[in-house]
Amino acid sequence: MKDSLFYLPVKIGNVELKNPFIVASGPTAKRIDQLKLAEKCGWSAASIKQTFNPLPYINYQPRYRWLKKEKVHVFTAEYRLNMEQGLRLVEEARKKCKELVVIANYSYVAGQDIDGWLDAARRFDSAGAQILELNLCCPNMSFNVDISERGKKEVRPSSGASMGQDEDAVRWVIENTRKVTRLPLIAKITPEGGRISEVSKVAFESGAAAVSSVANRLGIPAIDVWNYKKPIYNLQGQNTMACLSGPWIKPLALRDVFEIRKLVGPEPHINGTGGVASMEDAVQMMMCGADSIGVCTHTMIAGFGFLEKWMKSLRDYMKTMGFQTARDMRDLLLTEIKPASELTVWAGYAQVDPEKCSACGLCLEIGHCNAIVLTDASAEIDPGLCQGCSTCIDICPKKAIWMADKRI
Ligand SMILES: Cc1cc2nc3c(=O)[nH]c(=O)nc-3n(C[C@H](O)[C@H](O)[C@H](O)COP(=O)(O)O)c2cc1C
Numbered sequence: 001m002k003d004s005l006f007y008l009p010v011k012i013g014n015v016e017l018k019n020p021f022i023v024a025s026g027p028t029a030k031r032i033d034q035l036k037l038a039e040k041c042g043w044s045a046a047s048i049k050q051t052f053n054p055l056p057y058i059n060y061q062p063r064y065r066w067l068k069k070e071k072v073h074v075f076t077a078e079y080r081l082n083m084e085q086g087l088r089l090v091e092e093a094r095k096k097c098k099e100l101v102v103i104a105n106y107s108y109v110a111g112q113d114i115d116g117w118l119d120a121a122r123r124f125d126s127a128g129a130q131i132l133e134l135n136l137c138c139p140n141m142s143f144n145v146d147i148s149e150r151g152k153k154e155v156r157p158s159s160g161a162s163m164g165q166d167e168d169a170v171r172w173v174i175e176n177t178r179k180v181t182r183l184p185l186i187a188k189i190t191p192e193g194g195r196i197s198e199v200s201k202v203a204f205e206s207g208a209a210a211v212s213s214v215a216n217r218l219g220i221p222a223i224d225v226w227n228y229k230k231p232i233y234n235l236q237g238q239n240t241m242a243c244l245s246g247p248w249i250k251p252l253a254l255r256d257v258f259e260i261r262k263l264v265g266p267e268p269h270i271n272g273t274g275g276v277a278s279m280e281d282a283v284q285m286m287m288c289g290a291d292s293i294g295v296c297t298h299t300m301i302a303g304f305g306f307l308e309k310w311m312k313s314l315r316d317y318m319k320t321m322g323f324q325t326a327r328d329m330r331d332l333l334l335t336e337i338k339p340a341s342e343l344t345v346w347a348g349y350a351q352v353d354p355e356k357c358s359a360c361g362l363c364l365e366i367g368h369c370n371a372i373v374l375t376d377a378s379a380e381i382d383p384g385l386c387q388g389c390s391t392c393i394d395i396c397p398k399k400a401i402w403m404a405d406k407r408i
């Protein structure tokens, strides 16, 4: 296996993953045929669809939209596995998948009663799960209801993303789980609340072997203003807050991984997830601090087979760049991304190539610019008025504008 295209090992606790690529918990990891196919296509691990112990008050048949143009996936209606289904899937996967590392993703609520969490940990451990992923991230539980009903007094038991923002609740669940299992624990935490790095630090101090970052963000998807009572989903009655994922969230996900790595230092394992849809996205994640890469939305849209292409292009990239291991790519952006206070900008101005300009006038519309005029034949830019922002380069359909760098 060591010579295999797919062998680029990383570790979570004492468990070796043959490569950094994990099927992130969601609809592509809820049946045994999916797990077998993922293994066949070279994935190192799969975090099975969330088990909620017991089934929660929000559980529907799935209704999804993949908004291609916006590159965002949205949903509210989704169902979780119940305990028996989750256990059966883990048991079957251990029997039928020889190489795939099986991660059990599960939730219960916060509060005094720890029994549901510990019961799930013990039972998944006995069923053969190799890693446990505590779901402290799902925005589609109490967090959805709290935000949608802001101002109402009713207090629901905190779960998912509400719980994962709370350092005390995270410490409580990880420390207690640590006492009943030796399996590596992943805390899948939430960016909601804006304290993802602080919460991650607490998770590691409490005994987590890894954190997964990020899960879905909660938002309001596009709505048809002429028919605003009708949601964009098929077969769904109401507008709702939606769980957002896919390429749209990648810049935020990169930031979260970067921020966590900066705070927790080089040792702990970070499973970078969120919007990864190409080999380059995965490398960016690693450069921002990720050890492994979780992919959900892209497997929903494109299956599992693309991993072979990713691994081939990753091998080529690593060879060209002189990287031997996944670790060699990790953290490279940690020192490259500078605080805004240390930014250097140098003088320059935009210029038009009259040969290419069609005099369409689009660049004249730029609201913050008074440097461009249109002559009979082409646009012209006054270097004295140009601030060098480069919006016109992005606007021009003819690629007729270029930037003169005054240092040269
Ligand atoms: C339809 C759907 C269902 C999901 N269900 C779960 C889940 O059960 N447990 C979990 O931890 N994350 C779940 N996620 C979150 C993903 O694992 C992942 O963290 C998130 O979607 C961001 O990654 P992506 O852009 O690659 O999808 C779900 C995501 C989607 C789109």
Ligand code: SF4
Binding pocket: 349, 350, 366, 369, 370, 371, 372, 381, 385, 386, 387, 388, 389, 390, 391, 392, 393
């Ligand atoms: S670079 Fe900015 S300021 Fe200069 S011409 Fe273009 S849009 Fe105007």
Ligand code: SF4
Binding pocket: 352, 356, 357, 358, 359, 360, 361, 362, 363, 364, 378, 379, 395, 396, 397, 398, 399, 400, 401
């Ligand atoms: S947008 Fe481009 S093509 Fe159109 S006028 Fe400006 S420079 Fe010329």
